[in-house]
Amino acid sequence: MNTNLNHIAKFxxxxxTENLExxxxxxxxxxxxFGFNEYKAxxxxxAVDEACTNLIKHAYKYNAEDSIIVEIxxxxxxxxxxxxxxxxxxxxxxxxxxxxxxxxxEYKKGGLGIFIMKSxxxxxxxxxxxxxxxxxxxTLTKQLS
Amino acid sequence: xxxxLKINSVLKQDITxxxxxxxxxxxxxxxxxxxxxxxxxxxxxxxxxxxxxxxxSSAGLGVFMSFIQDIRENNGDIRFAELNEKVKNVMDLLGxxxxxxxxxxxQEAIDKYSN
Numbered sequence: 476m477n478t479n480l481n482h483i484a485k486f487x488x489x490x491x492t493e494n495l496e497x498x499x500x501x502x503x504x505x506x507x508x509f510g511f512n513e514y515k516a517x518x519x520x521x522a523v524d525e526a527c528t529n530l531i532k533h534a535y536k537y538n539a540e541d542s543i544i545v546e547i548x549x550x551x552x553x554x555x556x557x558x559x560x561x562x563x564x565x566x567x568x569x570x571x572x573x574x575x576x577x578x579x580x581e582y583k584k585g586g587l588g589i590f591i592m593k594s595x596x597x598x599x600x601x602x603x604x605x606x607x608x609x610x611x612x613x614t615l616t617k618q619l620s
Numbered sequence: 621x622x623x624x625l626k627i628n629s630v631l632k633q634d635i636t637x638x639x640x641x642x643x644x645x646x647x648x649x650x651x652x653x654x655x656x657x658x659x660x661x662x663x664x665x666x667x668x669x670x671x672x673x674x675x676x677s678s679a680g681l682g683v684f685m686s687f688i689q690d691i692r693e694n695n696g697d698i699r700f701a702e703l704n705e706k707v708k709n710v711m712d713l714l715g716x717x718x719x720x721x722x723x724x725x726x727q728e729a730i731d732k733y734s735n
Contacts, residue, residue: 492645496624521710524645591713
């Protein structure tokens with residue numbers, strides 16, 4: 476699948492909630508340039524925000540010296556976002572979807588970011604490399620229809 | 621800090637109307653949490669006018685979820701009005717329309733408290 480991979484853009488920032496806004500702008504600009512309408516671009520923006528929010532809160536535990544890299548590639552009409560971090564690994568694919576009825580009935584708070592993320596993109600993939608330093612790559616894809 | 625969200629509140633009869641403008645995300649959520657904490661010590665009938673809210677993520681929605689049970693147990697409520705389409709889409713995705721009263725206008729939300 477990676478034979479025609481085109482690199483589009485890369486954004487590196489520190490793991491702080493105040494940087495979420497610039498991550499969102501970066502994703503919005505690149506996804507609309509790619510051809511997504513505003514509605515679809517906003518879905519991508521929210522999915523990436525949820526992934527990065529999880530990283531900042533849970534993987535990096537608000538340590539503002541850690542870094543997040545958002546890298547955008549494409550393969551024909553598929554828009555590919557890699558979210559790269561260097562925290563101890565956590566694979567969101569295996570987080571079970573929350574029971575939405577239970578959540579509504581019991582007023583549960585939180586844990587919904589991954590559900591939102593998975594709902595808004597076509598696929599969520601995750602890989603870890605470890606060459607002396609752990610590197611996690613969360614890949615979100617969305618097809619331009 | 622937290623300059624991506626502006627919060628104003630106005631007391632209308634015995635109902636506190638919040639006006640949120642900007643972006644409610646993991647960065648601004650703690651600010652809103654504090655504002656709500658301050659208000660509910662004296663008043664727990666709340667209306668959130670979201671006409672100028674451009675963006676919401678699960679961190680923002682989590683703020684409302686963390687207060688709603690206590691507020692309802694004390695005969696109050698959280699109601700939403702005047703959502704733009706973007707915010708409405710996210711709320712629908714999480715079934716907020718099944719948990720909360722969401723109205724087209726702020727006045728309708730206020731009126732429902734007297735019914």
